Amino acid sequence: MKKNKWYNNQLFPWLLPIVIVILWQVLGQLNLIKSTMLPTPIEVVEAGIRLFQTGELQEHVYISTERAVIGFAIGGAVGFLLGLFNGTVLFFEKLTDTSIQMIRTIPHLALIPLVILWFGIGESAKIFLVAVGVMFPIYINTFSGIKNVDRKLIEMGKVYGMSKWQLFTNIILPGAMPNILVGIRYALGVTWISLIVAETIGADAGIGYMATTAREFMQMDIVVLTIVLYAILGKLSDFIAKVCERRFLKWNPAYRKH
Amino acid sequence: MFGIELKKVGKSFGDNEVLRDINVSIPKGSFTAIVGKSGCGKSTLLRVIAGLEDVTSGSLAYTDGEAKKSNIRIMFQDDRLIPWKSILKNVAIGGVDKKEAEEALEKVGLNGKKDAWPDELSGGQKQRVALARALASKPDVLLFDEPLGALDALTRMEMQHLIEELWQEQNFTSILVTHDVSEAVHLADRVIVLDEGGIQLDQEIDLQRPRERDERFTSYEKKILDKIVGG
Ligand SMILES: Nc1ncnc2c1ncn2[C@@H]1O[C@H](COP(=O)(O)OP(=O)(O)OP(=O)(O)O)[C@@H](O)[C@H]1O
Numbered sequence: 001m002k003k004n005k006w007y008n009n010q011l012f013p014w015l016l017p018i019v020i021v022i023l024w025q026v027l028g029q030l031n032l033i034k035s036t037m038l039p040t041p042i043e044v045v046e047a048g049i050r051l052f053q054t055g056e057l058q059e060h061v062y063i064s065t066e067r068a069v070i071g072f073a074i075g076g077a078v079g080f081l082l083g084l085f086n087g088t089v090l091f092f093e094k095l096t097d098t099s100i101q102m103i104r105t106i107p108h109l110a111l112i113p114l115v116i117l118w119f120g121i122g123e124s125a126k127i128f129l130v131a132v133g134v135m136f137p138i139y140i141n142t143f144s145g146i147k148n149v150d151r152k153l154i155e156m157g158k159v160y161g162m163s164k165w166q167l168f169t170n171i172i173l174p175g176a177m178p179n180i181l182v183g184i185r186y187a188l189g190v191t192w193i194s195l196i197v198a199e200t201i202g203a204d205a206g207i208g209y210m211a212t213t214a215r216e217f218m219q220m221d222i223v224v225l226t227i228v229l230y231a232i233l234g235k236l237s238d239f240i241a242k243v244c245e246r247r248f249l250k251w252n253p254a255y256r257k258h
Numbered sequence: 259m260f261g262i263e264l265k266k267v268g269k270s271f272g273d274n275e276v277l278r279d280i281n282v283s284i285p286k287g288s289f290t291a292i293v294g295k296s297g298c299g300k301s302t303l304l305r306v307i308a309g310l311e312d313v314t315s316g317s318l319a320y321t322d323g324e325a326k327k328s329n330i331r332i333m334f335q336d337d338r339l340i341p342w343k344s345i346l347k348n349v350a351i352g353g354v355d356k357k358e359a360e361e362a363l364e365k366v367g368l369n370g371k372k373d374a375w376p377d378e379l380s381g382g383q384k385q386r387v388a389l390a391r392a393l394a395s396k397p398d399v400l401l402f403d404e405p406l407g408a409l410d411a412l413t414r415m416e417m418q419h420l421i422e423e424l425w426q427e428q429n430f431t432s433i434l435v436t437h438d439v440s441e442a443v444h445l446a447d448r449v450i451v452l453d454e455g456g457i458q459l460d461q462e463i464d465l466q467r468p469r470e471r472d473e474r475f476t477s478y479e480k481k482i483l484d485k486i487v488g489g
């Protein structure tokens with residue numbers, strides 16, 4: 001039985017990262033890795049505790065998270081609505097899909113110079129970048145999800161007297177959900193990448209700002225700490241996406257709790 | 259309940275003429291079977307009757323009673339259950355409430371599975387759920403598009419009995435598309451052989467129910483088969 005496989009243990013996926021961290025600590029302590037090149041995990045944790053006590057850590061993490069959430073919400077909403085309209089109304093698809101596909105080929109980070117000229121280096125610049133980056137994966141996956149909903153199920157719904165709204169909520173949207181969730185997961189990755197780049201280029205607060213200042217003062221432990229922070233936040237959002245998948249796709253045997 | 263009247267019905271997809279000059283009158287409460295080779299237009303005829311396709315020529319009318327398109331249901335060749343809905347919720351769609359759905363599931367003997375997901379059921383069970391879904395809305399007309407084609411011989415026979423029983427009980431107008439001639443003779447009052455878009459044979463089946471495979475049964479069977487093969 002699938003259920004009883006030992007590697008279905010919830011902790012198992014964490015084994016590899018833990019081994020790597022231990023190895024890193026050992027190599028650092030043996031001076032095989034110089035502390036000026038790469039501080040040991042314990043030094044990084046100590047730096048974290050220090051900044052936590054002064055309150056700086058929470059402040060910067062909070063600001064970065066806020067940017068991520070707002071940017072994701074705006075970009076996600078726009079992408080989702082566009083995908084919804086273009087997937088269900090042929091007129092909108094004909095009108096906008098080609099244009100969106102064209103704009104999509106521009107890497108959104110290439111917009112940075114333009115964005116700085118438009119918004120300066122304030123909050124809106126970062127939120128804008130995140131939103132633009134998030135919009136396209138959500139759009140494409142929502143759109144193709146809706147387009148690929150089983151026509152036969154839709155026909156069945158019509159024969160069985162479902163109204164347009166019932167068709168949408170009972171068949172089209174749930175049918176597109178697996179794709180939409182793929183889009184969300186991908187977009188979460190894009191969110192953090194956009195933010196890292198944007199915050200490193202110019203910011204007066206946030207994790208990227210922490211990193212830039214620490215680099216100027218050669219505080220290697222804090223530099224590494226910021227990388228770890230980004231990783232934790234990325235992992236955390238991926239975890240939330242996974243929980244959503246479990247919740248929305250529980251009908252699908254592939255997502256049922258093992 | 260209501261009947262169906264097709265007058266000189268023709269249906270083309272582009273320049274592919276699929277149905278031509280179909281004249282049939284199907285009285286309410288009757289059981290009609292349509293047989294014919296693959297691709298001869300059986301499904302298309304059902305879809306026309308259900309109003310899913312418009313006719314290219316001729317006319318389709320619902321007769322003998324208060325006709326509403328919304329009271330026609332199709333049972334498809336594939337079960338077409340919604341994978342993300344429980345069995346009960348699959349049956350309780352389009353205005354059917356939970357109680358009616360449970361009753362319908364009871365009739366096909368699957369109320370015990372009402373909380374399962376569709377993919378946890380066997381092929382035969384899924385088709386029974388599809389039958390329950392079709393019945394739950396108390397249809398006036400029930401169209402079957404080879405709903406038993408994918409089932410094994412035993413399950414098939416069980417389903418045939420079930421369909422006959424429920425038809426006798428609820429008296430909906432039935433049209434069954436099948437490629438199994440003996441199934442057609444077993445269930446229908448009348449068998450229509452379709453070939454190249456036209457009606458080749460329109461055969462009354464005058465046998466007592468429940469039907470036995472006796473001499474008259476097989477002679478009907480032979481007559482119909484000869485017509486299909488002979489053209
Ligand atoms: N939507 C459509 N567009 C174009 N051609 C179609 C369409 N639906 C059916 N046809 C054509 O109509 C013809 C009859 O198809 P139909 O599905 O009615 O056959 P059938 O008798 O049900 O066959 P089978 O026993 O294999 O199910 C076929 O040649 C098919 O290609």
Ligand SMILES: [Mg+2]
Nearest residue numbers: 300301302403
């Ligand atoms: Mg067919």
